[in-house]
Amino acid sequence: MIATKSYAAQKAKEALGPFSIQRREPGEHDVLIDIAYCGVCHSDIHQAKDEWGGSIFPMVPGHEIAGKVAKVGAAVKKFKVGDSVGVGCFVDSCRECPSCKEGLEQYCTNGMNATYNGYEKDKKTPTYGGYSTHITVDENYVLRIPSSIPLDKAAPLLCAGITTYSPLRQWKIKTGDKVAVVGLGGLGHMGVKLAAAMGAEVTVISTSDKKKDDALKLGAKHFLNSKAPDAFKNYTGHFDFILNTVSANIDFNSYLALLKRDGTMVQVGAPDKPVPVHVFSLIMGRRRLAGSLIGGIKETQEMLDFCGEKGLGADVEVIPMNKINEAYERMIKGDVHYRFVIDINSLK
Secondary structure, eight states: OEEEEEEEBSSTTOOOEEEEEEEOOOOTTEEEEEEEEEEOOHHHHHHHTTSSSOOOSSBOOOOOEEEEEEEEOTTOOSOOTTOEEEEOSEEEOOSOSHHHHTTOGGGOTTOOEESSSSBOTTSSSBOOOSSBSEEEEEGGGOEEOOTTSOHHHHGGGGTHHHHHHHHHHHTTOOTTOEEEEEOOSHHHHHHHHHHHHTTOEEEEEESOGGGHHHHHHHTOSEEEETTSTTTTTTOTTOEEEEEEOOOSOOOHHHHHTTEEEEEEEEEOSOOSSOOOOOTHHHHTTTOEEEEOOOOOHHHHHHHHHHHHHHTOOOOEEEEEGGGHHHHHHHHHTTOOSSEEEEEGGGTO
């Protein structure tokens, strides 16, 4: 076993602090990764505070992992020592259900093995995430990071990037499509970059005019302040696609009305309470309300390659490990531009 430094929450709502964990030595098909950076996702906060229930403690969060291969198992064919690699939201799955066989491991019928706050395939060994110096992962669940993307800017792509890329691809966003991105945070800023890179005419919908300049710099053509009087007056039936990245309990019906006939609004943000939807908001325009969850390994690699080709990465604020609790508080207040990334060298 490999003694590994990490930061962990020992119990719900407790500040994270230093914690020693054990990583397995690489088996035949395993890759040992020397972690360089780990992005901080808002779901890290929800789970460390047990706001969704079922959290497993002690917990080492982190599922936006970027680093270098330190060691490979004897049978590993996909990677070699020194390669730039990443690990996203899961480290294994059953590999046998229809979803896994289709490369949609995120929808594994038997449950994907989460990178943290979960269990290995033996259902007994807890998984620990990227707020740590090393991680050992089966090569089939490791992603190759293009050399054109700096590792700190690549880390958030493993969750924020694929969470927004997957619905844009699944709904075949193309040049000329009118796309609205609701919210300009960690998810939203990547949604804007990706949709614009696909050729869409992007509009950002936000509650603050302070986000307008950034929205336009990121690739949006238009900006709407949803709190302004009659903000949506001239946009009824305007958009082909709406990507809602916020977890706030907004009025879905008002946003659905912005869609053209046969348009789709996809949820990647998860409100903490049920949101009312009037049936007529859907049936009058044959509109769709859908949801999407990250992506499988194949699609995540496709996303990384796309970002490498287009020169895309996340906008990040790099922090040392000992600033993680302060970063959590700032994220809760919306004070981040646009993703915190931990410099794991500060832990080593």
